[in-house]
Amino acid sequence: MVISYHGGQCFKVSFGDTTIAFNPISKKSKLDSPKFGADAAFVTLWHPDFNGVEQVTHGAKQPFVVDGPGEYEIGQVVAHGFGVKTTYDKLETYNTIYQVKLEDINMVFLGSLSNPEIDPKILGEFGDIDILFVPIGGGDVLEVPQASKLAVKLEARLIIPMQYDATALKVFLKEEGAEDVKPVDKLTLKKKDVREMSGEVAVLKV
DSSP, X not given: OEEEEOSTTOEEEEEXXXXXXXXXXXXXXXXXXXXXXXXXXXXXXXXXXXXXXXXGOBTTBOOXXXXXXXXXXXXXXXXXXXXXXXXXXXXXXXXXXXXXXXXXXXXXXXXXXXXXXXXXXXXXXXXXXXXXXXXXXXXXXXXXXXXXXXXXXXXXXXXEEESOOHXXXXXXXXXXXXXXXXXXXXXXXXXXXXXXXXXXXXXXXX
8 A cells, every 4th residue: 555645634545556535635725736546535524625526537537526424335445434523714514534444454534623522433433543644733623732642542553644834743743752753755555564553653745
């Protein structure tokens, strides 16, 4: 599995011929939008920062768009969406947390979460989390201490922070005891490698 980061909350995750996009950035966003083809696009909140489906439609790749709660099966990808209340851009709205399995790796993508208190029923559905994508930048999303506590509570094997500035990242790495972690261009993971991790942090360059 190969994971690359495109800023904000946008990630490209590939395994074999399958590519998925999390929260692709639209051209209407102030953030830089990506351009790649995906088989599935997961949109946690319908906002230009997260809903650039057109940016991950490329060549023969026309993504299946998942933008709300429910159970989904897209080729090799099995996903479950859970709706939670959030506030983004000063608007009260709903964010979808996604649990996505690909290559038997269990990923949980928190999206634009503003409250670290998640319904225990939802937490019970996650199972053993291999990779947790967590926003840490504060403002509309979790502050560093909230994000760090939630990551510990969820017992994720690997934590990937998103939606942050340099200051928030520095504080988060200190909180996690991971000051030595250096940003990488992309992350190449095998299932057996992930299973040996315990609360590790990876930072991806944009």
